[in-house]
Ligand SMILES: Cc1cc2nc3c(=O)[nH]c(=O)nc-3n(C[C@H](O)[C@H](O)[C@H](O)COP(=O)(O)OP(=O)(O)OC[C@H]3O[C@@H](n4cnc5c(N)ncnc54)[C@H](O)[C@@H]3O)c2cc1C
């Protein structure tokens with residue numbers, strides 16, 4: 299099949315958050331590791347738009363987080379017509395961390411035990427405390443700004459740099475929390491606030507989502523990858539994997555991919571590791587059919603692609619009657635409140651939510667917010683909001699449900715003809731009640747902080763930042779796809795290390811936990827190969 | 829690249845200045861050559877070229893340019909609901925050009941420079957001291 303490449307020990311598919319961490323750890327152990335990535339390298343100095351005056355327009359075009367709008371050659375389209383939340387991602391070395399806001403909270407101990415504590419979903423086959431050394435190692439590798447002592451977490455080791463500054467806006471909103479006596483904390487952030495690990499400190503330019511041209515934001519193209527490559531890892535870009543093949547024993551044999559010239563190549567490996575994210579990974583597995591695995595590779599449970607979780611978001615925006623200098627500092631302010639995180643049986647929903655504070659929108663985003671009309675009232679409406687808004691992203695824990703899923707679309711495909719994923723998702727009653735509660739409490743904080751007006755979006759559509767659950771971890775081969783080491787129950791030399799393996803979602807951004815898991819799995823792989 | 833005819837450009841100029849009127853020190857869209865900006869940005873996308881050329885022609889056919897300002901505004905308000913798709917794009921492209929123009933950015937109180945390479949000075953803030961109280965409440969994470 300196509301051009302055959304020399305066999306490697308370990309083949310990783312996807313060079314994003316998890317693939318980078320895993321490849322570094324494996325390369326460090328001396329293994330021959332190769333990574334296939336469909337995207338390319340980004341040059342932070344020349345490829346990011348934030349030094350140009352039209353920088354904000356790039357959010358609508360080549361830097362739109364929605365691949366359906368971005369439509370670059372390296373992207374694949376996603377059918378999201380049956381989901382109220384659109385999946386977002388970036389395809390490049392660094393994966394979605396190119397785009398991310400670098401919120402870096404860990405899942406909490408209770409998140410790993412939801413069945414035991416709250417009788418919902420399943421417990422994880424691993425605990426917070428088993429992952430703790432990997433969280434610590436990952437923090438060191440990524441560089442985390444934060445403050446220890448948060449009572450919403452078990453104690454943590456010293457953060458690499460001090461927390462992101464509050465500025466006027468942060469001072470304003472924290473008064474609100476303080477008045478109510480509710481929890482808030484400068485949450486961990488994968489941003490250098492001071493020089494760390496050869497990268498400079500943040501200069502508070504604002505739009506982290508458009509990429510950090512000075513490399514203060516820790517995307518894995520500037521953290522793990524340069525180190526992994528120095529240690530011998532090979533990273534092949536513009537390499538889109540179509541499927542994984544198996545040998546007559548049912549072991550993973552090779553990955554078939556399209557190279558930068560469109561040639562079909564076959565890469566053999568002793569072990570194949572999927573790190574293509576919660577949508578890309580089930581897509582590849584479902585497209586890897588054979589007589590042994592007619593329903594897709596590693597899918598004897600029928601759960602590949604099922605249990606998709608996104609973290610549904612409500613957005614609450616307060617308007618204040620003073621200039622809060624809301625354009626200064628990383629837009630994600632990295633204040634998090636865990637006041638309503640844990641289950642409280644008196645509420646009409648189980649599990650909980652967090653809020654993250656977002657600074658004011660930039661000029662164009664303010665104008666396009668839907669609250670600034672054209673015509674005679676335009677300037678007054680703009681002035682009322684510009685630099686005067688504070689936003690809470692209310693992030694809820696959606697529980698795994700098998701009808702929320704990724705399948706292959708029979709009619710849509712990428713530029714190589716590989717079937718595209720189709721996403722189906724329904725917001726559960728529990729999630730709706732949780733978010734409604736969150737909108738109510740977030741409004742209280744805004745008012746306590748002095749907002750003159752509060753608006754909200756009950757369910758943000760362009761918010762599918764977190765892709766989880768589609769190859770669930772577990773001990774039972776009938777109710778899960780991989781074990782606690784990300785190893786497929788069906789194919790023992792096939793591993794999944796990205797957000798797909800989450801059992802439940804927690805109510806915080808997932809990447810710190812995704813990477814800790816990938817380092818933990820790397821350790822297992824290394825110990826087995828000794 | 830250019831798509832729009834002279835008449836299209838004249839019509840667009842009038843519409844853009846009604847979408848964002850000149851006010852105080854804030855320039856009008858035509859003060860910052862918005863028509864050129866819009867022409868440039870639609871000319872890369874066939875769907876937008878069609879939408880703008882056909883939409884502007886339609887408006888021109890209704891003698892828009894000879895109406896008085898108040899009548900033009902009334903016309904556009906009606907047009908907004910009857911031709912939502914085109915009108916939304918008109919607004920988006922006008923806002924895009926206007927709010928990325930250094931003169932405008934300066935006029936709204938910023939430096940006029942893009943975020944990088946200079947960034948901004950951010951006050952650390954005074955309220956880290958309030959965290960004492962948060963700490964004093966003690967552990968709120970649930971130990972499983
Ligand atoms: C706008 C935005 C903001 C975000 N903000 C945050 C945040 O603040 N905090 C947080 O924790 N998380 C955030 N996230 C999510 C975070 O980026 C992801 O959780 C994380 O990157 C997932 O890591 P991953 O390794 O699973 O996948 P990714 O980082 O998405 O990497 C997957 C890689 O696999 C490649 N790939 C996919 N299919 C193939 C194929 N067939 N062949 C070859 N390569 C393939 C892709 O090109 C991609 O590079 C954000 C995401 C977005 C889009």
Ligand code: SF4
Nearest residue numbers: 500501503504506510
């Ligand atoms: S705010 Fe800081 S981390 Fe974010 S892009 Fe700007 S310099 Fe980079």
